[in-house]
Amino acid sequence: xxxxxxxCDYIKFKPLKKAIKDTEELEDKDEKEVKEALVVLxxxxxxxxxxxxxxxxxxxxxxxxxxxxxxxxxYPYAHLSSNLSNPAHALSILKDAEKFLSKDFKVTxxxxxYYKEFELKVKGHPLSELSKQFNGDGKxxxxxxxxxxxxxxxxxxxxxxxxxxxxxxxxxxxxxxDNDHRILGQRLDLFSFNEVAPGAIFWHNNGMIIFNxxxxxxxxxxRKFNYEEIATPQALDNRLFKVSGHWEHYRxxxxxxxxxxxxxxxxxxxxxxxxxxxxxxxxxxxxxxxxFAEFGIVHRKELSGVLAGLFRLVQFTQDDAHxxxxxxxxxxxxxxxxxxxxxxxxxxxxxxxxxxxSTRPDKFMGEVKDWxxxxxxxxxxxxxxxxxxxxxxxxxxxxxxxxxxxxxDSLGRSWQLSTIQLDMQIPRRFELTYTDKDNKSYTPFxxxxxxxxxxxxxxxxxxxxxxxxxxxxxxxxxxxxISFTDRNIKAAEKLVKELKxxxxxxxxxxDLESTTVNEKVRNAELQKIPYIIVIGDKEEKxxxxxxxxxxxxxxxxxxxxxxxxxxxxxxxxxx
Numbered sequence: 001x002x003x004x005x006x007x008c009d010y011i012k013f014k015p016l017k018k019a020i021k022d023t024e025e026l027e028d029k030d031e032k033e034v035k036e037a038l039v040v041l042x043x044x045x046x047x048x049x050x051x052x053x054x055x056x057x058x059x060x061x062x063x064x065x066x067x068x069x070x071x072x073x074x075y076p077y078a079h080l081s082s083n084l085s086n087p088a089h090a091l092s093i094l095k096d097a098e099k100f101l102s103k104d105f106k107v108t109x110x111x112x113x114y115y116k117e118f119e120l121k122v123k124g125h126p127l128s129e130l131s132k133q134f135n136g137d138g139k140x141x142x143x144x145x146x147x148x149x150x151x152x153x154x155x156x157x158x159x160x161x162x163x164x165x166x167x168x169x170x171x172x173x174x175x176x177x178d179n180d181h182r183i184l185g186q187r188l189d190l191f192s193f194n195e196v197a198p199g200a201i202f203w204h205n206n207g208m209i210i211f212n213x214x215x216x217x218x219x220x221x222x223r224k225f226n227y228e229e230i231a232t233p234q235a236l237d238n239r240l241f242k243v244s245g246h247w248e249h250y251r252x253x254x255x256x257x258x259x260x261x262x263x264x265x266x267x268x269x270x271x272x273x274x275x276x277x278x279x280x281x282x283x284x285x286x287x288x289x290x291x292f293a294e295f296g297i298v299h300r301k302e303l304s305g306v307l308a309g310l311f312r313l314v315q316f317t318q319d320d321a322h323x324x325x326x327x328x329x330x331x332x333x334x335x336x337x338x339x340x341x342x343x344x345x346x347x348x349x350x351x352x353x354x355x356x357x358s359t360r361p362d363k364f365m366g367e368v369k370d371w372x373x374x375x376x377x378x379x380x381x382x383x384x385x386x387x388x389x390x391x392x393x394x395x396x397x398x399x400x401x402x403x404x405x406x407x408x409d410s411l412g413r414s415w416q417l418s419t420i421q422l423d424m425q426i427p428r429r430f431e432l433t434y435t436d437k438d439n440k441s442y443t444p445f446x447x448x449x450x451x452x453x454x455x456x457x458x459x460x461x462x463x464x465x466x467x468x469x470x471x472x473x474x475x476x477x478x479x480x481x482i483s484f485t486d487r488n489i490k491a492a493e494k495l496v497k498e499l500k501x502x503x504x505x506x507x508x509x510x511d512l513e514s515t516t517v518n519e520k521v522r523n524a525e526l527q528k529i530p531y532i533i534v535i536g537d538k539e540e541k542x543x544x545x546x547x548x549x550x551x552x553x554x555x556x557x558x559x560x561x562x563x564x565x566x567x568x569x570x571x572x573x574x575x
Contacts (some may be wrong), residue, residue, distance in 0.1 A: 001048045001056060001093075002080040004041040006120065007067045007128040011039050013075070013118035015111045020087055023113025034108050038069035039120060042097075043080035044090035048134075053096050055134040060101060066238070066263055067127050068248065072101050075110040075118075087113055125301075126256040127263065166196050179411075181463040182309045188468060188476070188527060191310075199307045199314025201456060206476035209507070210459060213474050215295060217348075217574065218319050218452065221340055227293040227321060232273025234297065238263040243429055244272040245365050249398045253301050270296035271423075271448055274322040275430045278444075283434040288444065289325035289333050295455070296320050310460030317455045323447040324432070330422065330445055334381050334403075337420055337449050341405060344451060345418075348574055349462065352408040355382060355389035356416075358396040365399050365425040374422045375401045397448075399425040405453075409465040417458055421448035468528045469550060472567070473574045479508040479567070480529045482520045484536030492535045495545065495560070502564045505571075521548070531567075 014031040040060055060072065074094055078084055085093070091112045098109045110116065122128050171193070176183055185191045190207035193200075203211060222229060235257070241247040246254070246269065255266040267273065274292050283290070299315050306312050323333050345351040357378055360371040378401055382389045389403075396402050405418035423446040433441040452458040462470070472478055479499065483492040489512045499508050511520045517534060524532045532548040538556075539545055547563060548554040 001045055001052050001134045002043045003056065003059075003132050003134075004077070004080065005060065005063050005130045005132075006039040006041065007063075007069060007123050007125070008037050008039050009121040009123060010035045011037055011073055011075075011118065011120040013110055013116050015114040015116050017115050018113060019115050020113045023087060024091060024111065026111055026114075032108065032110075034071050034073050036069065037071040037073045037108075038064050038067065039073045039075055041075050041077035041080065042094065043076075043078055044085045044093045045081050045083045046085050048085055048089075048093055050096070052134050053093060053100070056097055057100050059132055059134070060097075061104065063127065063130060064105065067125075068251070070105060072105045072107045073110065074098055074101075074107065076112045123252075125252065125254075126258070166194065179464050179467045180309075181311075181460040184463045184468040185309075190463075190476070193309075197315075198304055199302055199312070201310065201313070201315075207459075209476040210470065210474055211455065214452065214455060214459070215319075217344075218295075221343065221451075222293050222321075225291070225336055225340065227291040229293045229295075230274065230277050231294060232267070232270060232277065232296065234299075235259075235264045235266050236272065238265050240272050240276070241265050244275065244426055245399060245429060246272065249363060249365075255299050255301060266299045267296070268298055268300045270294050270298065270318060270320045271322060271426060271446075274320075275426060275432065275446075278322075278324055278432055279430060283324075283432075283444075285326070285434055285436045288434060289323055289329050290444075291321060291323045291333075293319070293321040310456045313454070313456055316457070318450045319452045319455055321449050321451075323449065324427075324434075324444040325447065326434075326436075326442070327445060330377055330447065331381055331384075333447055334378070334420060334422075335385065337447070337451070338381075338385055338387070340451055341418055345405070345407060349465075351465070354406050354408075355387055356392045356404045356406060357382060357389055358392040358402045358404060359394060360401065361394050361396050361398060363398060364396070365429075370424050371396075371401065374424055378403055378420075378422055397421050397423075399423045400448075402448075407461065409461060410467075411464070415457075415461050417453040417461065418451050419449065419453060422446075423448055470528065470530075471574065472530045473571045475507070475528070475530050477507055477509055477527065477529050478571075479506060479531045479533060480524045481508065481510040481533045481535065482517060482524070483510075483512045484517055484534055484539075486514055487537065488535045488540060491540045495533065495535060498560060499564065502561075503568055506567065525550070533563075 010033060012031055012033045015026060015029050038060070064072065074097060076094060084090065094109060094112060098107050101107045171182055171186055173183055185207065188206060189204050190210065191204055192202045194202060238247055238256070250268055254268050257264050274294065277292060278290065295317055297315060297317050302312060302314050307314070325333055345353050359375050364371065382403065400421055400423040402419055402421040404416050407415045407417050409415065427443050427446050432444055434444055436442050481492050481496050483489045492510055492512055496508055496510050499506055511523065513520065521532055528550070530550045534546040534548070534554070542557065544557045545560055545563060546554050546556045547558050
């Protein structure tokens with residue numbers, strides 16, 4: 001027996017006329033439509049028997065379970081084989097399959113032995129199209145692997161043509177404003193995009209400097225607020241996502257693959273992995289609150305039409321954390337998160353922001369009473385903190401209500417970045433416990449939080465907010481040394497070495513080209529470099545430097561040691 005399973009949004013079919021003389025008679029020849037169906041194209045072969053039927057049923061049940069299909073359509077499809085059984089036997093096999101599958105599913109069997117017109121729409125995820133062959137010996141032959149191997153052996157590649165195709169990706173700047181982060185990213189050599197990885201970023205060295213400096217900034221705060229840093233795998237057995245609830249609520253947004261006859265999902269969120277880290281050992285109340293932080297890379301299937309630079313991606317990094325705590329500790333922990341948010345957004349980057357409390361969605365896990373209690377807790381915290389907030393009904397996560405941070409940039413636009421989510425469902429599903437003072441076991445609450453949110457999106461917002469004029473500590477190039485004339489090149493090179501010796505972490509370069517000072521200064525300004533130093537004859541003679549701070553007039557007669565001290569203080573305090 002050979003089958004192809006197709007997970008479909010719908011299938012429509014209508015019998016037209018008999019394809020063979022002796023087949024079943026139909027009373028109803030109207031068009032039928034089945035929505036959200038697992039369609040099983042089936043060819044019954046010579047030698048198929050009750051063992052083959054059992055293998056078919058087991059396989060269809062497994063696939064239907066993996067894709068959460070409730071409707072099965074058995075569709076005779078003779079074109080899959082040249083070794084077909086006789087019609088009477090084939091019809092009997094199909095009826096047996098229909099009978100057994102009907103115990104667990106709503107089954108529709110398409111007419112056997114008829115020419116039919118049909119229309120269907122396949123969903124397009126990795127499990128939506130599978131081909132299998134059953135031999136009645138309990139062994140399953142996976143046809144797609146055989147076919148794929150043959151294709152790989154026989155296909156000839158035109159490497160030059162392929163390279164030309166994947167090298168065409170260019171940024172269309174015609175409809176973008178000058179401060180658009182995609183233009184700034186290109187101009188400052190921060191990152192690029194390519195169609196070989198839609199919705200993902202190719203970070204260049206300058207961009208990685210920004211990315212890593214932000215991570216170190218966050219890591220310093222993690223140390224201050226007593227977080228532990230963890231890392232969890234990218235691809236995980238789909239059983240994990242079934243336990244967490246993501247398989248039911250988020251599967252269509254996940255990348256799915258198979259490995260050694262198991263279904264794996266690329267994680268769309270970091271929380272299931274964090275649950276397993278917590279569950280890896282026995283926990284006591286003395287450990288709570290337990291704060292796990294993770295710079296986790298996640299993947300989410302997004303339609304190409306909604307992808308937008310760093311703002312909407314398929315692959316991105318979250319500065320995630322999961323805080324395991326008792327009910328009594330919730331308020332204190334969320335207040336600490338609000339403090340971290342203030343340090344980042346108000347004190348460091350001078351953003352204006354407000355909050356949004358999102359409540360129970362239509363599709364949710366758990367009991368309504370739990371949701372109401374959690375929503376009340378979050379609203380009381382917001383009121384006590386005296387921050388601006390509004391209610392966003394029905395937009396909570398499927399496992400709990402949340403507080404979202406909305407940031408206003410220099411152009412007056414609002415961006416959702418940070419999120420704080422109170423979860424009382426997933427820890428129960430994972431059977432997480434801790435032993436309290438009374439030696440009894442209790443389920444912890446989990447606070448999911450991301451402060452920057454998606455690090456990439458934060459960088460995009462920040463670039464546009466500041467028009468690329470990043471603060472000194474975050475700038476890829478912090479200082480540029482310029483020679484006034486060719487006579488001053490050696491002095492400029494000496495100064496670069498001196499600056500690096502006195503402040504090894506300083507990112508300093510030089511422009512010693514035989515062009516005018518004005519041109520060199522202009523180039524440095526276009527690259528948004530915070531400090532420009534010019535070395536001319538006067539500076540050499542006086543053993544001083546001329547310093548131009550971004551947006552300011554040049555200052556002359558500056559001592560190198562004084563300048564280094566100023567830089568060191570600003571970088572240390574991230575000002």
